Amino acid sequence: MKRPGTPPKWLDRLLSWYCRPELLEDLQGDLHEYYHRNLHRGRFRANIIYLLDVIKFFRPYTIRKHKALQNLNPFFMLGSYFKTSVRSLARNKVFSAINIVGLAISMSVGILMITYLSELFSFDRFHQNGNRIYRVLTTYKGITNDEPIDLASTSIFIGKRLQQDYTGIERLTILRRNFTADLKEGERIISGEGLWASENFFDVFDFELVSGNPATVLRDPKSIVITESLAKKLFKDEQPVGRTIALMGQERYGFQSGMITGVVKDPPANSHMEFDMLGSLSTLDHYAAGQEEETFMTQYSSVWMNYVYLLLPENQRVDVVQKHLDQIAAEEGEKYDRFFITYALQNLQEIVPGRDLSNQIGPTVQWKMIYLLVGLTLIVILSACFNYTNLSIARSLRRAKEVGIRKVIGAGRGHIFTQFVFEAVMVAMIALSLAYGLFLLLKPEFIHLFFQNQVVTLDFQWIYLLYFVIFAFIIGLAAGILPSIFLSGLRALRVLKDPSGMKLFGGMSLRRMLIVFQFTLSIGFIIAATISYQQYQFAVNFDLGFETENILNVRLQGNDAEVLRSEFLKIPEVEGISMSGMLPATGEVWGDDAKYNDPLDSVSIHVNYVNKDYLELHQFEFLAGGTFPYDLKKDEDPRFTIINERLMRRFGMEDPHKALGEVLTVDRSKNVQIVGVVKDFQHQRISEGHEPFAFLQGYEDYHLLNLKVASDDMVELMSKLEAVWKEVDRVHPFQAEFYEDKIQKAYTQFQTYFKVIGFLAFLAISIAALGLLGMAIFTTETRMKEISIRKVLGATEQHLIYILSRGFVMMLLAASLIAVPVTYLLFEHLVLNDLANRVVIGPVELLSGVVVIFSVSMLTIGWQTTRAARTNPADMLRDE
Amino acid sequence: MKGTNLGEFEEVVLLTIASLMDEAYSVNIVDEIEKVTGRATKLGVVHAVLRRLEDKGYISSDLGEPTRERGGRRKRFFKISHAGKVSLLKAREQRDQLWSTIPDVVFEGLI
Numbered sequence: 001m002k003r004p005g006t007p008p009k010w011l012d013r014l015l016s017w018y019c020r021p022e023l024l025e026d027l028q029g030d031l032h033e034y035y036h037r038n039l040h041r042g043r044f045r046a047n048i049i050y051l052l053d054v055i056k057f058f059r060p061y062t063i064r065k066h067k068a069l070q071n072l073n074p075f076f077m078l079g080s081y082f083k084t085s086v087r088s089l090a091r092n093k094v095f096s097a098i099n100i101v102g103l104a105i106s107m108s109v110g111i112l113m114i115t116y117l118s119e120l121f122s123f124d125r126f127h128q129n130g131n132r133i134y135r136v137l138t139t140y141k142g143i144t145n146d147e148p149i150d151l152a153s154t155s156i157f158i159g160k161r162l163q164q165d166y167t168g169i170e171r172l173t174i175l176r177r178n179f180t181a182d183l184k185e186g187e188r189i190i191s192g193e194g195l196w197a198s199e200n201f202f203d204v205f206d207f208e209l210v211s212g213n214p215a216t217v218l219r220d221p222k223s224i225v226i227t228e229s230l231a232k233k234l235f236k237d238e239q240p241v242g243r244t245i246a247l248m249g250q251e252r253y254g255f256q257s258g259m260i261t262g263v264v265k266d267p268p269a270n271s272h273m274e275f276d277m278l279g280s281l282s283t284l285d286h287y288a289a290g291q292e293e294e295t296f297m298t299q300y301s302s303v304w305m306n307y308v309y310l311l312l313p314e315n316q317r318v319d320v321v322q323k324h325l326d327q328i329a330a331e332e333g334e335k336y337d338r339f340f341i342t343y344a345l346q347n348l349q350e351i352v353p354g355r356d357l358s359n360q361i362g363p364t365v366q367w368k369m370i371y372l373l374v375g376l377t378l379i380v381i382l383s384a385c386f387n388y389t390n391l392s393i394a395r396s397l398r399r400a401k402e403v404g405i406r407k408v409i410g411a412g413r414g415h416i417f418t419q420f421v422f423e424a425v426m427v428a429m430i431a432l433s434l435a436y437g438l439f440l441l442l443k444p445e446f447i448h449l450f451f452q453n454q455v456v457t458l459d460f461q462w463i464y465l466l467y468f469v470i471f472a473f474i475i476g477l478a479a480g481i482l483p484s485i486f487l488s489g490l491r492a493l494r495v496l497k498d499p500s501g502m503k504l505f506g507g508m509s510l511r512r513m514l515i516v517f518q519f520t521l522s523i524g525f526i527i528a529a530t531i532s533y534q535q536y537q538f539a540v541n542f543d544l545g546f547e548t549e550n551i552l553n554v555r556l557q558g559n560d561a562e563v564l565r566s567e568f569l570k571i572p573e574v575e576g577i578s579m580s581g582m583l584p585a586t587g588e589v590w591g592d593d594a595k596y597n598d599p600l601d602s603v604s605i606h607v608n609y610v611n612k613d614y615l616e617l618h619q620f621e622f623l624a625g626g627t628f629p630y631d632l633k634k635d636e637d638p639r640f641t642i643i644n645e646r647l648m649r650r651f652g653m654e655d656p657h658k659a660l661g662e663v664l665t666v667d668r669s670k671n672v673q674i675v676g677v678v679k680d681f682q683h684q685r686i687s688e689g690h691e692p693f694a695f696l697q698g699y700e701d702y703h704l705l706n707l708k709v710a711s712d713d714m715v716e717l718m719s720k721l722e723a724v725w726k727e728v729d730r731v732h733p734f735q736a737e738f739y740e741d742k743i744q745k746a747y748t749q750f751q752t753y754f755k756v757i758g759f760l761a762f763l764a765i766s767i768a769a770l771g772l773l774g775m776a777i778f779t780t781e782t783r784m785k786e787i788s789i790r791k792v793l794g795a796t797e798q799h800l801i802y803i804l805s806r807g808f809v810m811m812l813l814a815a816s817l818i819a820v821p822v823t824y825l826l827f828e829h830l831v832l833n834d835l836a837n838r839v840v841i842g843p844v845e846l847l848s849g850v851v852v853i854f855s856v857s858m859l860t861i862g863w864q865t866t867r868a869a870r871t872n873p874a875d876m877l878r879d880e
Numbered sequence: 881m882k883g884t885n886l887g888e889f890e891e892v893v894l895l896t897i898a899s900l901m902d903e904a905y906s907v908n909i910v911d912e913i914e915k916v917t918g919r920a921t922k923l924g925v926v927h928a929v930l931r932r933l934e935d936k937g938y939i940s941s942d943l944g945e946p947t948r949e950r951g952g953r954r955k956r957f958f959k960i961s962h963a964g965k966v967s968l969l970k971a972r973e974q975r976d977q978l979w980s981t982i983p984d985v986v987f988e989g990l991i
Contacts, residue, residue, distance in 0.1 A: 006951060025953050026943065030906045030923060053924070057927070059928070360949075
């Protein structure tokens with residue numbers, strides 16, 4: 001036989017496909033042998049028998065484990081990984097603690113961020129048609145303004161125009177700010193704040209009416225819709241709808257009493273607009289119809305107080321409406337030459353968080369702030385991840401043997417990688433639970449620290465749990481990926497043969513880089529916090545150009561200024577009282593236009609309405625002239641003015657004495673004579689410079705009494721004042737605040753900055769110090785023998801400490817060299833750059849971070865190195 | 881390890897391996913069993929039993945030389961191990977003991 005018969009190839013292939021490799025050879029040989037024997041019965045029969053045999057041997061014990069199953073190995077190995085991880089964590093308690101605590105500290109901030117962001121992104125999601133609701137934004141640029149102002153508000157004009165044209169919109173509602181009034185029901189008087197709203201309000205928004213017909217509640221003039229909580233305060237358990245109620249505070253619109261037409265559920269915390277009550281906008285229509293002059297209801301340029309919300313039809317594109325708005329703006333713009341107005345549309349869900357806009361209807365959060373917070377949080381978290389990475393790589397010698405054995409037994413690179421990532425994720429999960437505890441503990445502090453001006457609940461929701469776990473998983477991955485790559489790349493043979501000769505790859509330099517990064521961060525944070533604090537102190541103690549000490553400002557809240565003044569003056573501790581409209585230098589700004597000889601030259605000025613005593617009480621410095629000759633009566637128009645130097649120069653007058661007696665035109669048509677010129681003073685926040693400023697008189701515009709007080713017992717004085725207040729006004733609570741406190745509040749921004757940055761600095765330092773401690777322990781441990789031998793040979797303790805600390809000190813120096821200039825440049829050119837008055841960054845601020853970090857590090861390293869240097873060398877060496 | 885008791889067929893296979901000495905590989909074993917016991921034996925069954933015996937540690941195996949009729953594949957030769965021998969002896973002992981307790985009258989006329 002030249003060619004021995006062989007069974008069909010495909011059957012052989014089938015067999016070798018399913019059969020375990022170790023069984024294949026002899027099994028296939030056996031079958032071939034039988035095949036050979038069967039050949040004499042005919043090739044076909046032999047083939048059949050061979051086929052049957054191949055099929056019959058398809059048995060559990062012959063089947064090879066499939067590749068896919070092998071790839072699942074790490075999954076089956078999780079139990080084992082878990083066990084080794086727990087053992088490894090338990091064996092290195094110090095290092096595990098350092099890792100877990102460091103991660104937990106940073107993760108608590110992460111949890112805060114997740115909760116806060118989730119809350120922010122839930123804003124206004126309860127409106128079912130939210131994605132179709134748009135707000136009309138206005139950009140206003142007066143010809144005297146350098147920069148256009150972006151406004152969240154717009155004119156009622158544009159709202160009515162859109163409604164009339166009805167191009168591309170489904171529904172529309174117009175709102176107006178400042179529906180503030182005291183509601184009177186029997187003996188009860190409750191203050192309410194709310195909005196004017198047009199009748200379609202409930203068609204556009206999904207605020208839920210408890211009672212009342214949504215289509216008609218806001219239709220008729222003098223209708224009021226109140227929230228449930230206000231209804232409860234006013235009427236207890238009685239039915240409010242259909243009642244007539246007395247109103248105080250909106251008399252100028254003839255709104256002394258109104259009908260309650262509906263009760264609405266309180267707007268949820270995640271609504272960008274909050275209100276206690278809604279007044280029908282038709283009330284204002286009614287009022288405007290009776291006026292001779294054009295009012296805000298129809299004026300094109302009245303863009304400061306009103307809001308227009310549109311509901312677009314489904315599948316409607318925004319640009320149809322946008323084009324229409326552009327067209328109106330172009331059409332109307334031709335009629336006016338003193339200002340330019342353009343419009344834009346903003347989706348409801350992009351309001352919080354959203355763009356930087358003035359005249360917001362409620363508090364909002366800007367993207368800029370979110371980026372800043374998230375960025376800083378990420379940096380801190382990253383820093384904690386570095387600790388883990390560093391310590392794990394440093395300690396990898398101890399795990400190397402384990403890796404070697406696992407590899408010998410058959411683990412692939414992927415398995416080892418999975419194992420160590422799993423371990424890191426496990427550590428992150430443990431840290432997560434600790435972090436959540438920490439977060440709960442610190443939650444009130446967090447809210448106080450970060451969100452003093454915002455409504456933030458930070459309440460738990462179940463979905464957050466998922467976010468947290470994903471977050472921890474990512475953290476684990478980030479922290480564990482480098483050590484995992486490193487450990488999984490170890491060669492089994494090398495590790496097992498000569499572990500001491502193993503090189504820790506470029507690990508040394510990588511680890512150094514990570515440590516330097518951490519310390520750069522810490523130093524930078526400390527410097528930033530110090531500078532912010534200095535700037536805050538600088539702002540609060542800034543010489544404003546007038547006196548604010550011991551001045552207590554009392555809000556009049558609609559009471560007669562003269563009555564209160566004479567009552568307060570009866571208290572001996574009150575040395576003097578003046579009246580004013582607003583408080584300069586606290587961030588509040590009142591504006592007006594002024595003209596001098598040239599009727600076309602109109603200047604934007606800042607004003608304050610004050611009485612005659614104001615300037616003396618606040619010790620303003622006069623360049624010429626003096627205060628007002630007398631106080632005005634109630635209905636008198638202002639006849640005199642006192643201006644600042646800047647306004648004087650703006651109108652081309654050089655000599656203050658010559659400016660006296662000149663006449664300016666303010667408030668459109670009122671002529672006022674200059675009776676005094678004051679030196680420029682700080683009337684805005686110190687971040688802004690001086691602007692043209694004028695003091696005017698105007699009895700109706702006084703909102704505050706400025707009490708100059710002198711008392712050793714402020715508490716006693718306050719209660720006296722409050723008692724007097726209560727006699728005059730039984731409704732409103734006494735509101736008084738020291739000028740200096742008010743100024744401090746104006747700079748809460750800086751305060752928040754340094755608090756937040758200081759807090760992050762603290763975290764960064766703690767984490768870096770933990771990491772450093774870990775590295776110091778590790779270094780001294782591994783160099784223990786070297787130290788002992790050096791000691792035996794006569795090295796002094798100081799010398800040993802020097803040797804051990806040298807490396808760390810070099811790293812700290814490197815970090816300082818990076819951090820100081822970078823932070824300096826950052827603040828000099830980015831942060832403080834725009835401020836008109838700013839603190840000068842000196843060596844003290846810059847060195848503060850370096851000093852703090854050096855002392856913390858020296859303590860940490862010193863503790864370990866001293867311990868190592870003092871160890872008895874005999875204990876270490878006798879085992880050799 | 882599973883029970884150390886030998887099943888009947890296992891005992892046959894083990895005995896065959898012992899008797900074949902150096903020539904004990906699967907196909908040979910099947911032939912030998914067929915020859916001695918006269919019953920048709922399937923390779924699959926023997927194969928499974930061999931694996932089980934190896935698991936129990938009664939036999940060990942080595943790969944031999946490839947031959948042409950096997951398509952160039954090597955034979956797996958089995959050898960009885962010490963444990964195998966012990967268990968065979970034990971089995972025989974148990975039987976002998978049982979035999980010895982049977983009164984002669986039972987088999988009278990048969991032998």
